[in-house]
Amino acid sequence: MTRVAVVAAVIVLVALPLAPSLFGSYAVTLFTLIFFYAFLGQAWNIVGGYAGQLSAGHAAFLGIGAYTAAVLSVEKGLTPWIGMFVGGALAALLGALVGFLGFRFGLRGFYFVLLTVAFAEICRIVASNTEAIGGAVGYYITFTGDPRQLQFQDARAYYYLALVLMLAVTALVGVLERGRFGVYLSAIREDESASEALGVDTFRYKMLAMVLSSFLTGIGGAFYAFYVFSLQPASVFGIPLSVEIIIRAIVGGAGTVLGPILGSFILSPLAELARYYFAQSGWHGAHLVVYGLLLIAVVLFLPEGAYPRLARLVRRRVAGAA
Amino acid sequence: MTLLETRTLTKNFGGVRAVAGLDLAMTEGEVLGLIGPNGAGKTTVFNLLSGFLVPDEGDVRFRGRSLRGLKPHTICRLGLARTFQIVRPFPRLSVLDNVMVGALVRHPEAAAARARARAVVERLGLGHKASHPAVGLTLPERKRLELARAVATEPTLLLLDEVMAGLNATETAALVAVIGEIHRAGVSVLLIEHNMRAVMALSHRIVVLNFGEVVAEGPPAAVASHPRVIEAYLGEDHAGAAPSR
Numbered sequence: 001m002t003r004v005a006v007v008a009a010v011i012v013l014v015a016l017p018l019a020p021s022l023f024g025s026y027a028v029t030l031f032t033l034i035f036f037y038a039f040l041g042q043a044w045n046i047v048g049g050y051a052g053q054l055s056a057g058h059a060a061f062l063g064i065g066a067y068t069a070a071v072l073s074v075e076k077g078l079t080p081w082i083g084m085f086v087g088g089a090l091a092a093l094l095g096a097l098v099g100f101l102g103f104r105f106g107l108r109g110f111y112f113v114l115l116t117v118a119f120a121e122i123c124r125i126v127a128s129n130t131e132a133i134g135g136a137v138g139y140y141i142t143f144t145g146d147p148r149q150l151q152f153q154d155a156r157a158y159y160y161l162a163l164v165l166m167l168a169v170t171a172l173v174g175v176l177e178r179g180r181f182g183v184y185l186s187a188i189r190e191d192e193s194a195s196e197a198l199g200v201d202t203f204r205y206k207m208l209a210m211v212l213s214s215f216l217t218g219i220g221g222a223f224y225a226f227y228v229f230s231l232q233p234a235s236v237f238g239i240p241l242s243v244e245i246i247i248r249a250i251v252g253g254a255g256t257v258l259g260p261i262l263g264s265f266i267l268s269p270l271a272e273l274a275r276y277y278f279a280q281s282g283w284h285g286a287h288l289v290v291y292g293l294l295l296i297a298v299v300l301f302l303p304e305g306a307y308p309r310l311a312r313l314v315r316r317r318v319a320g321a322a
Numbered sequence: 323m324t325l326l327e328t329r330t331l332t333k334n335f336g337g338v339r340a341v342a343g344l345d346l347a348m349t350e351g352e353v354l355g356l357i358g359p360n361g362a363g364k365t366t367v368f369n370l371l372s373g374f375l376v377p378d379e380g381d382v383r384f385r386g387r388s389l390r391g392l393k394p395h396t397i398c399r400l401g402l403a404r405t406f407q408i409v410r411p412f413p414r415l416s417v418l419d420n421v422m423v424g425a426l427v428r429h430p431e432a433a434a435a436r437a438r439a440r441a442v443v444e445r446l447g448l449g450h451k452a453s454h455p456a457v458g459l460t461l462p463e464r465k466r467l468e469l470a471r472a473v474a475t476e477p478t479l480l481l482l483d484e485v486m487a488g489l490n491a492t493e494t495a496a497l498v499a500v501i502g503e504i505h506r507a508g509v510s511v512l513l514i515e516h517n518m519r520a521v522m523a524l525s526h527r528i529v530v531l532n533f534g535e536v537v538a539e540g541p542p543a544a545v546a547s548h549p550r551v552i553e554a555y556l557g558e559d560h561a562g563a564a565p566s567r
Contacts, residue, residue, distance in 0.1 A: 187423045193374070195412075196394040198395075198427065198472070198474075199424070199475055200395055201393070202395070
């Protein structure tokens, strides 16, 4: 197992940082997306995977972070390096509101899912009808290439930024998982009443998970805004984006540290390829069908996600070799 | 010294009076058995004591303090821990992590809580299963895990809801010994139990409940021969006294 850990560490710390100098520009874009969606999946993992509170509206937090950082930068000249934290804070505020309503009134399962979807939809409709931020047409950021405004000529800068985001949040989740916070969240996911009986303030810990998760997702939104340079309510607040976030964690293994990363490495290339080829043949949106089939396959054959299965295989391999 | 006291504790479910003006008192260091036919209101009493249900009337006082309006997690923190009749392990967590959740109440540092949990797991004879997920445990092991988690919260008073149900004679004897040991370590115990041998062996005093009211109370031998107790159990078929699962 230690040898596996060393190999993984080498890949992460040496190969991934060096890779862009060897890649073509398409690969740089692809890996940037892999890292970014792994980051979003990991942020969702805190509340959805560990605490087991299935938020299906995380697009709302991403959208708020994206619009906040973009508007502050364009209208007020505030650097997105600060604006991303303002966006994260506003996203966390919405997360606290959604969490309070959901947890205070004991909404579980489908009801919590519907609540989170409803809030994301409200955000989408409000954004679509607010002319000050471009309405349904969208909000556009003029490209200046100024690093102080989180804009880069060189696509590799985004690659590194996304890599740092992914590694930082994964390290955070790895630390939290071992401490009281992580153990309590897992206990809440497994059995809320039993957790209460054992002294876990379930409301408080679910709230903390929701606020942290939405804050991080809001920060991801700022990255999105300055990577894409255009924000449309339908795409940043839409249900498909929420699904993109969730599905990576679930396919990779919700409630595990490496699950969302593995899920993103599996799904993001698939999504890009499917989007590209299906779009060429005029089958727009057909990649969602591929997602649907994949999700059904995962639920049927790998209900815990790919990572737990992979970890067992590796362990058996290592044990067999020793 | 009085450890636990209920005053006119009452709970109705629709038209059914599950607990009817119950006055109950326990002294520190006592083992009190709570028995009665199925549907007598025993588990409802536990749910009222542990904060999972709010009483319609009356109050619970624990170590001189009213528990009115407190959430279950706060009550646990005050030193009143419970088990569930239908065991509720965290299935995908290891046995050790299950117990660690309880230990974290007194030991917020993960390392200290883990060490404490390991000691409890060993003491309850689950050491060989510490790293196994709880989902794979046998019923007797699950019962022990349920008990281990509650013990790990380091309670003053332990509420045990039918921890013997479903165990055979040997397993029951072993668990009686474990509970005796926990009691000797300074924990008071309130015990709901259908297994008469276990409840007679452990209890200092027994309270018999029927239709939410106390019908008899006293030392084990006296209660067993009390006419109203025999009456309460008569008419019940034997399924009433058999293990619930």
